Amino acid sequence: MTTRTVPGPRERLLESAKVLTYKQGMGVGVDALLKSANVARRSLYEHFGGKDGLIAEVLRESAAEDEAAYQQTMQAAGDDPRRRLLAIFDWLGEVVEEPDFRGCRYLAADLALTDPDHPGHAVTRRYRERLHELLERELRDLDHPQPGRAADQLLLLIDGVLAGGATRPDKHPAATARQLAEQILGDRRRRVHRS
Amino acid sequence: MTTRTVPGPRERLLESAKVLTYKQGMGVGVDALLKSANVARRSLYEHFGGKDGLIAEVLRESAAEDEAAYQQTMQAAGDDPRRRLLAIFDWLGEVVEEPDFRGCRYLAADLALTDPDHPGHAVTRRYRERLHELLERELRDLDHPQPGRAADQLLLLIDGVLAGGATRPDKHPAATARQLAEQILGDRRRRVHRS
Numbered sequence: 001m002t003t004r005t006v007p008g009p010r011e012r013l014l015e016s017a018k019v020l021t022y023k024q025g026m027g028v029g030v031d032a033l034l035k036s037a038n039v040a041r042r043s044l045y046e047h048f049g050g051k052d053g054l055i056a057e058v059l060r061e062s063a064a065e066d067e068a069a070y071q072q073t074m075q076a077a078g079d080d081p082r083r084r085l086l087a088i089f090d091w092l093g094e095v096v097e098e099p100d101f102r103g104c105r106y107l108a109a110d111l112a113l114t115d116p117d118h119p120g121h122a123v124t125r126r127y128r129e130r131l132h133e134l135l136e137r138e139l140r141d142l143d144h145p146q147p148g149r150a151a152d153q154l155l156l157l158i159d160g161v162l163a164g165g166a167t168r169p170d171k172h173p174a175a176t177a178r179q180l181a182e183q184i185l186g187d188r189r190r191r192v193h194r195s
Numbered sequence: 196m197t198t199r200t201v202p203g204p205r206e207r208l209l210e211s212a213k214v215l216t217y218k219q220g221m222g223v224g225v226d227a228l229l230k231s232a233n234v235a236r237r238s239l240y241e242h243f244g245g246k247d248g249l250i251a252e253v254l255r256e257s258a259a260e261d262e263a264a265y266q267q268t269m270q271a272a273g274d275d276p277r278r279r280l281l282a283i284f285d286w287l288g289e290v291v292e293e294p295d296f297r298g299c300r301y302l303a304a305d306l307a308l309t310d311p312d313h314p315g316h317a318v319t320r321r322y323r324e325r326l327h328e329l330l331e332r333e334l335r336d337l338d339h340p341q342p343g344r345a346a347d348q349l350l351l352l353i354d355g356v357l358a359g360g361a362t363r364p365d366k367h368p369a370a371t372a373r374q375l376a377e378q379i380l381g382d383r384r385r386r387v388h389r390s
Contacts, residue, residue, distance in 0.1 A: 025307060027222040103306045110362045111298045112220060128363060152371045159368075160355035167305045168323060173354075176347045183378055 009043040017058045022105055026055060026112035055109070056119035062105055063127035070134060081138040082185050085154065089181055092158065093174030096165025103166030104159070131155060142185065153184050204238035212253045217300055221250060221307035250304070251314035257300055258322035265329060276333040277380050280349065284376055287353065288369030291360025298361030299354070326350060337380065348379050 007015070016037035020028045030051050034041055048054040070088060077087035095101060102108075106124040113120050135154050139147035157177040164173030202210070211232035215223045225246050229236055243249040265283060272282035290296060297303075301319040308315050330349050334342035352372040359368030 024309065025220065025222060027220060103302070104358070107298070107358050107362055108306060111303060114219065124362065149371070149374075152366065152368075153375055156355035156359055156368055156371050156375070157351065158355075159358035159362075160351035160353075163299070163302050163354035163358050164351055167302055167319065167354075171347065173347075173351055176344070176351050179344075180348055180351070180375060180379075184375075 009037070009039040010047040012037040013039055013044060013047065013054060014058060014061060017054050018062060021055065021058060021109075022102055023100075026109055052118060052120070055113070056123055059106070059109055059120050059123040059127075063123060063130075066105075067127065067130055067134070070131065074134075074138070081141040085135065085138050085142075085185060086178060086181060088154075088158070089161070089174050089178035092161045092165075092177070093172065096161060096174060101165060104162035107159070107162070128155070131158075139185075144185070150184050154181060157181055157184075204232070204234040205242040207232040208234055208239060208242065208249060209253060209256060212249050213257060216250065216253060216304075217297055218295075221304055247313060247315070250308070251318055254301070254304055254315050254318040254322075258318060258325075261300075262322065262325055262329070265326065269329075269333070276336040280330065280333050280337075280380060281373060281376060283349075283353070284356070284369050284373035287356045287360075287372070288367065291356060291369060296360060299357035302354070302357070323350070326353075334380075339380070345379050349376060352376055352379075 013033065017028075017033055020033060020036060024032075030041070030044065033051070033054070034044065044050065044054060048057060069091075073087050073091040074084035077084045106127055109120050110124050132151050132155055135151040136147045139150050139154075144150050157180055161173045161177045164171065164176075208228065212223075212228055215228060215231060219227075225236070225239065228246070228249070229239065239245065239249060243252060264286075268282050268286040269279035272279045301322055304315050305319050327346050327350055331342045331346040334345050334349075339345050352375055356368045356372045359366065359371075
């Protein structure tokens with residue numbers, strides 16, 4: 001016999017909102033969220049102050065998970081920053097081919113949250129900044145002459161893969177992006193030792 | 196005194212749907228559409244068979260306009276296919292900086308229309324194929340050794356620009372993409388005369 005911790009209303013709301021906002025979009029109704037999470041309306045307001053707060057928290061959790069996934073992907077690829085960066089595109093190739101892939105959560109959020117002051121925007125902006133920092137750090141390790149600009153370029157390719165993966169399931173946008181990434185990185189190998 | 200043709204219910208519905216689905220998303224309600232177009236519900240069914248048909252027609256009209264915009268942009272850039280292709284990125288730089296730019300209409304549609312059999316998907320798919328053909332034709336004129344693959348790459352950059360433009364208004368994704376496009380095109384100049 002095992003003892004399982006039953007998730008509380010806060011966790012159930014987060015989980016339901018994570019699934020439903022990705023699958024159906026940010027416009028998913030509060031009633032549908034409450035029903036799926038099986039919680040009372042009061043809980044939503046107690047824990048998140050309302051739907052906007054819940055959505056911001058969903059984005060915050062997803063961003064932390066996704067950032068960790070990038071880091072794990074790079075870590076699994078070893079020490080060479082060139083291999084670590086290219087591994088991102090191999091991994092994205094798998095991500096966009098998952099049957100429930102529905103495009104980039106953060107792009108969808110920025111488009112759907114029409115109020116520029118919605119707290120979700122600060123979360124997505126910070127996520128992209130952290131991703132940029134992550135890429136730029138590897139590019140510095142690679143002794144790339146323009147790590148900031150190359151990070152811009154890689155981020156643009158990542159955006160392109162996530163868009164293409166959502167709209168052209170028959171094509172392989174990640175493989176296309178990987179070829180371009182190889183050009184961006186050139187034939188550089190690690191020159192700086194990781195501290 | 197001028198005589199103006201007053202748009203009929205069909206045109207008013209199309210115009211309202213074009214604006215509202217772009218601004219508020221595909222989830223915009225039928226009532227809001229009817230109110231904005233100032234038409235009776237009956238007209239929606241008479242002219243489009245319902246909201247799905249209206250949306251498919253909006254996508255069809257938008258795609259025709261956008262394809263024409265690509266063509267005009269290239270035409271204005273002269274005869275050299277390299278300049279014609281790079282002009283696309285200069286133009287996209289202007290598009291994403293327009294105050295009412297809200298990302299790629301077709302990506303948003305594919306994400307929002309969760310029914311894979313929605314007639315809108317065939318329209319967006321055809322639009323991307325035509326864009327690919329447009330790019331590939333120029334690349335052939337440029338005598339590019341891999342015009343199909345290079346067209347995939349340029350299309351990925353276009354997706355990246357439209358995504359980046361919607362989420363990072365402070366950056367200049369089109370300039371980033373243009374640099375990559377220059378690498379894709381290499382230093383090729385027109386070798387084949389346009390017939």
